[in-house]
Amino acid sequence: MASTRAHRALARRLESEARRAPRRYLLKLALLAGLGYALLLGLLAVSLGLPLLMLGHVLVNGARPGPELAYAVLLPLLFGGVLLRALWIRFGVPEGYVLAADEAPALQAEVERLRRAVGAPPLHGIVIDGELNAAAANLPRALGLLGHRHYLMLGLPLMQLLDCEELAAVIAHEFGHFGAGHGRFTGWIHRVRLSWHRVLDGLANSGFLFSRLLLKFYAWYVPYFNAYSFVLARRNEYQADAAAAASVGGEAAASALIRLELGARRLHGRFWPRILDRARAQDHPPARIHAQLARALQDAAHVDIGRLLEIADRDVDPDDTHPGLPQRIAAMGANARLRPRGASAGADLLGPALLAEIERGLDEHWRDRVRPQWRERHAAAAADRARLAVVEGLEAPSAEQRLEHARLVEALRVDLDPAPLYERALADLPDSALAHYRAGLLALRGGRADLGAARLRRAVALDPGAVRPLLAELEALGRDPDLDAAGADAAGRLHRELAPHGQALDARDAASEEDDLLAHALDAAALRSLRETLAGESRIARAWLVRKRMAMAEAPPHHVLLLDWRGSIAGEAAGLKRLVDALELPGSVTVFTGSDRRALARHVRRICPDPVYRRRQV
Known part of the structure; x- marks a missing residue:
């Protein structure tokens, strides 16, 4: 960069x-x-x-x-x-x-x-x-x-x-x-x-x-x-x-x-x-x-x-x-x-x-x-195909199963319009963020701009974490030259409205040397689980863990995990991605090796002098 x-x-x-x-x-x-x-x-x-x-x-x-x-x-x-x-x-x-x-x-x-x-x-x-x-x-x-x-x-x-x-x-x-x-x-x-x-x-x-x-x-x-x-x-x-x-x-x-x-x-x-x-x-x-x-x-x-x-x-x-x-x-x-x-x-x-x-x-x-x-x-997609066959064979599916059916049809049957299926699911699950999210996007693309924007606002209200993927979807819609004028206008207004929320999430989930870092607050069971996960990656020799001080006490924690990575730089990105996917820390986490962020690495070590993990510790 x-x-x-x-x-x-x-x-x-x-x-x-x-x-x-x-x-x-x-x-x-x-x-x-x-x-x-x-x-x-x-x-x-x-x-x-x-x-x-x-x-x-x-x-x-x-x-x-x-x-x-x-x-x-x-x-x-x-x-x-x-x-x-x-x-x-x-x-x-x-x-x-x-x-x-x-x-x-x-x-x-x-x-x-x-x-x-x-x-x-x-x-x-x-x-x-x-x-x-x-x-x-x-x-x-x-x-x-x-x-x-x-x-x-x-x-x-x-x-x-x-x-x-x-x-x-x-x-x-x-x-x-x-x-x-x-x-x-x-x-x-x-x-x-x-x-x-x-x-x-x-x-x-x-x-x-x-x-x-x-x-x-x-x-x-x-x-x-x-x-x-x-x-x-x-x-x-x-x-x-x-x-x-x-x-x-x-x-x-x-x-x-x-x-x-x-x-x-x-x-x-x-x-x-x-x-x-x-x-x-x-x-x-x-x-x-x-x-x-x-x-x-x-x-x-x-x-x-x-x-x-x-x-x-x-x-x-x-x-x-x-x-x-x-x-x-x-x-x-x-x-x-x-x-x-x-x-x-x-x-x-x-x-x-x-x-x-x-x-x-x-x-x-x-x-x-x-x-x-x-x-x-x-x-x-084999599991999705098998699951769709099971759901379609049910005589009296539940409301959750009808929502699952809509999602599977959208994923597997690209020539069918799943919008009616999501609307029926919403009738039974009016507080489903997923149903509002998918139905809103389909409505926005399908020429029903006002309904789509309302559905998407409701999805974000029910699940604030939907802001990030929604902003990406709205950016893609903004680049679609075939989107009608009303849809383009609604997508633009919604993106401008939600962008500050996305920036706030990014700021919350980022980490830098200027942040106020604290000792982690994990209990013994959570630490043991973390060490077992780290032990699954042979190139990690040590790890230090801290958490970021949040503006609101009730906000989910954001952890910062520093790794002593002993593998090649070429394989670092793929290894870190696998590790992030496997971690089960509460809240969110930033994982880095310090190879290009030395100031943040020194900051983490000052707060956590002793590693929370050493190889062969598990």
């Missing part, structure tokens, strides 16, 4: 520097870009050149070679060989369906027309994959020193979402990234950014000890270089957008951006979660996923463009080189509106036979990739 903040601060400082002194900024960026290559070339020159110099010295001076010379020559050569092997990264063609020459003449002719119009270098191929995206793939030869191979990647969902003019805008944008739209220097910097990410992947997967040493340097260098080149990279995005607008017009380019934003939110917010939810009841992934995906993307439901732009602006990632949607459209000088949808570009440019063939291949690839996760989800 601290590293992320530092890089963001550096990027902001460099934005100011680029405005004040653009030439100095570009010079420093060029020198930094060359540094990464210079180190590699320098190491290669030393490791391979030194043995040659030694052998030349022997031959010129007629010296008699001894065993020590063999070591002096072989060791650098071995070093150089390991370095070459570690850096000999083969970048294959991007994954997907690679179009053969003249296999899709309409698409290939349109791509070639746009390539020439933008002034991009020749392509080595076009790849169709299953993403709602397009990309300019630059595959470096010898770390880019011998040039690049250029591939255009087009997602089949993208081609099915957009019409031909909108797809042309996206393709022109990607060709802008190949360099012509950026100028020689900025195009080179853009390719360097992409190359170093691939170099990092290659080093990480090479398996050589020396490559791991280099990886440490480049793990620092690449993020630093990214922060330095961020200003230029964001400018590149605007230039690529300008290339798109110049090629097909600002109206089509803006419409493509809006349709992409809307499609991505529909897929990630609704389509994919519902598909994966089917794994709880269905033991195999669906056969024709891309046909379903295309229908979801072509949903003609009305959308409020103003609200979509507001959502997109709110969700801009400060580390993303892509500017926000409103900023991109404004920079093109276009109006933010959707054009009437034309025929799908996929059908027009690929033809029905090739489209069906590509769909089949992508469907098979998706099923193979998702099958392990699907089986895991299906197995995890």
Whole structure:
């Protein structure tokens, strides 16, 4: 987190520097870009050149070679060989369906027309994959020193979402990234950014000890270089957008951006979660996923463009080189509106036979990739499926069992509306926080904003702990572009109303060195249970326990548990999560190891000098 903040601060400082002194900024960026290559070339020159110099010295001076010379020559050569092997990264063609020459003449002719119009270098191929995206793939030869191979990647969902003019805008944008739209220097910097990410992947997967040493340097260098080149990279995005607008017009380019934003939110917010939810009841992934995906993307439901732009602006990632949607459209000088949808570009440019063939291949690839996760989800829901069968077999279920039935139906039968089941359960259990919570969310999503908000307020009144998950649900609803205006307004008002309660809970359940800490008040039985739980994790050597002084005496306690963790840092997070899930302390608890919170660790030890647990104490 601290590293992320530092890089963001550096990027902001460099934005100011680029405005004040653009030439100095570009010079420093060029020198930094060359540094990464210079180190590699320098190491290669030393490791391979030194043995040659030694052998030349022997031959010129007629010296008699001894065993020590063999070591002096072989060791650098071995070093150089390991370095070459570690850096000999083969970048294959991007994954997907690679179009053969003249296999899709309409698409290939349109791509070639746009390539020439933008002034991009020749392509080595076009790849169709299953993403709602397009990309300019630059595959470096010898770390880019011998040039690049250029591939255009087009997602089949993208081609099915957009019409031909909108797809042309996206393709022109990607060709802008190949360099012509950026100028020689900025195009080179853009390719360097992409190359170093691939170099990092290659080093990480090479398996050589020396490559791991280099990886440490480049793990620092690449993020630093990214922060330095961020200003230029964001400018590149605007230039690529300008290339798109110049090629097909600002109206089509803006419409493509809006349709992409809307499609991505529909897929990630609704389509994919519902598909994966089917794994709880269905033991195999669906056969024709891309046909379903295309229908979801072509949903003609009305959308409020103003609200979509507001959502997109709110969700801009400060580390993303892509500017926000409103900023991109404004920079093109276009109006933010959707054009009437034309025929799908996929059908027009690929033809029905090739489209069906590509769909089949992508469907098979998706099923193979998702099958392990699907089986895991299906197995995890076995108890719920068995319990649903039992509850549905009851002749006279109790009120609690009817509520359980509603919950199980919502979890397992994604095509059924569970709202009536929750309403019936509420008639018998008017004080059930769970029933109010689930019924409220369903009502809010289903166009009954006032009822949904009332139900959710009641759920929080019955169970204050529901605030945290509810705030997360309301944030997700606020990002749903298909939520009606009344629902969006109700979700926003409820979030603002409940946010202070959530912040109060977070403050209560947090721990810092400024907190007033007290000795724990656990009795002997509770301490014995804690020690038994800690003994189940072999990497814990000692533990100290205190509690936080609460503002209200009747508030549930919040404990702070410091661990002497003897395992690797890599496994620390997963081990702590398992431990937190297993702990049965009253109230809430903060568990930490002190590896990154030393001041709090010292504070805890001052209050609790003697550990409450030592290994082999149980």
